[in-house]
Amino acid sequence: MAVTLADVAARARVSAATVSRVLSGNYPVAESTRARVLRAVDELEYVVNGPASALAAATSDLVGVLVNDIADPFFGIIAGAVQSEMGAVAESGRHGEKLAVVCNTGGSPERELNYLTLLQRQRAAAVVLTGGAVEHPDHMAAVAAKASRLAASGTRVVLCGRPPIEDAVTLAFDNRGGARRLTEHLLTLGHRRIGYVAGPAERTTTRDRLDGHRAALAAAGLGEAADRLTVHGLYDRSSGYDATLELLRRDDALTAIVAANDTIALGVCAALRDQGLRIPDDVSVAGFDDLPFSADAVPALTTVRLPLHEAGARAGRLALGREPQPPGGVAMVRSELMARASTAPPRRAG
Amino acid sequence: MAVTLADVAARARVSAATVSRVLSGNYPVAESTRARVLRAVDELEYVVNGPASALAAATSDLVGVLVNDIADPFFGIIAGAVQSEMGAVAESGRHGEKLAVVCNTGGSPERELNYLTLLQRQRAAAVVLTGGAVEHPDHMAAVAAKASRLAASGTRVVLCGRPPIEDAVTLAFDNRGGARRLTEHLLTLGHRRIGYVAGPAERTTTRDRLDGHRAALAAAGLGEAADRLTVHGLYDRSSGYDATLELLRRDDALTAIVAANDTIALGVCAALRDQGLRIPDDVSVAGFDDLPFSADAVPALTTVRLPLHEAGARAGRLALGREPQPPGGVAMVRSELMARASTAPPRRAG
DNA sequence: CTGTTAGCGCGTTCAC
């Protein structure tokens, strides 16, 4: 049915081996025959059979990127950056670069494991796991085991935005430090009653950011109130909205609310407005990630910037082995406080 | 190195063929041997070799989903819905369902073609093309040709949100009708000076929505001003911001602005606010798509709802051949006007 | 119901 290497070989009047050599490019071939082969490839519109090639060579050109939520720009930006490093050039049936594919786990441990198996089955060249990990001991062990088997079979495993595990290179995000600096910023402005809208309890990202927040409060002697003014939800807008109403019920004299990410912060802002509270006059609001929309929200959102694109791109290069591994296999991605208009000194009566 | 079918067969004391039959499941096998095989699979932690399997069976379990911008929730929602239909169950080394992978073209025709080639090389089971297509004649012909070759080699081609082509099943979005009803809504409210922020000129989505807008204006005898009050940009927030400033320069007595999508509309709102204009008191604003954030924006955004999740899920089922093709291979996805707080009768002095 | 026999299309030794 489909045109094969043999067809090309026949048309170019050479052996299949020669065609293979021309296409893979890593072997000396006479310029004249090389041209003949390429012409035949074009004329026949030949496209390499990936599975056959992968079987023979024992490696495929697939790179999997796992994300927790494909509809969240946080992951979209990272995934897009990873893909941009693959430079998929596939001219003239020639072996192009890798095929980066993103898989949406929806934050479910089972689906994460399933995708890992699926990718292992495909003999993927590399796998990039992005975003916070679920902390259930069983699941962590299962992921670590999978990673080891993948690594053992030649698949590079790269972590981007989650804690290190064995047999994987990791780009860890400075969630804790960023969160701490953010809350310190609010404390410096004079806030003392600060609410916190956290993400799902079992995610590493959630825990790290919350830890940073608590550390800042504890250092200011405010450790007590932290728990009472912390509400958990999902990493989405409506969770921020609902959590804000809850926080206001617990303490209607709050002067600031910190959200675990920018998307939640948007929900927080909406809820505050609906309650007739002005930002930042009545309540200051802060987020995390510095997604594109944060800078021109109204008011512009104070947040912690994470260089998502750069991190994703680096993860991509690491996945391709085009960049040396960081010492110890772990590199920390720095975060940066972006103080903007949504935070100001408290003016509200206590 | 890796454990193979033969290893499992040896351990279970059956032939390789039997193991294969157990794993693919579509063949009668005695319950006792079946159990023995599955136990061996577990003990050996066997994972099928995808490439080998694809080679022998001449089909792979890969399904490609092409999107224009992976960081845009519009595509994230569709892609997530497609993947949710795949139900990736990969227990016990058993052949799970398909592996849906999303590829980010960034809206570039070259990358779109490259990904199509890459997927063809992998002998993908199906390919889903989402979102507006680029209208350059050469590119359209190239995509149509690729689609034909894919279809010819057994790959199902599904279009979701773009105009039909031969050899593909398509789920077309009612962009034109929705846009028309949206502008009619504004006209009914009494608006006469309506600005329009369009997307990139060469996209089908852009054209269809703009056509609908113009049709509504023309029907109201307002066809003349349409061109002067239309500005093109990208499908992002900053384009909406910049375009709004430009529209205000062209006519500072505008009473409404229609954006080609919700994301642009957010930028429009930001720009209007920065100009000291209130929404909808001074200027009404409308978007398109009804992304999750639109309902609780401030004010809630009037827009046109497209059932993205449903459409994506259906595209997924079509890709798997689990749903009968619509008559003629084309189904229209209806859009629905969502009139909310961002639009109101004009009050501003002309 | 199960084992045997052939390939699937390509990469990679070897010789020439």
Added chain:
DNA sequence: GTGAACGCGCTAACAG
């Protein structure tokens, strides 16, 4: 520089 031959791991006929 090029061709011939073998095998990657699996599925799909056939037998039995």
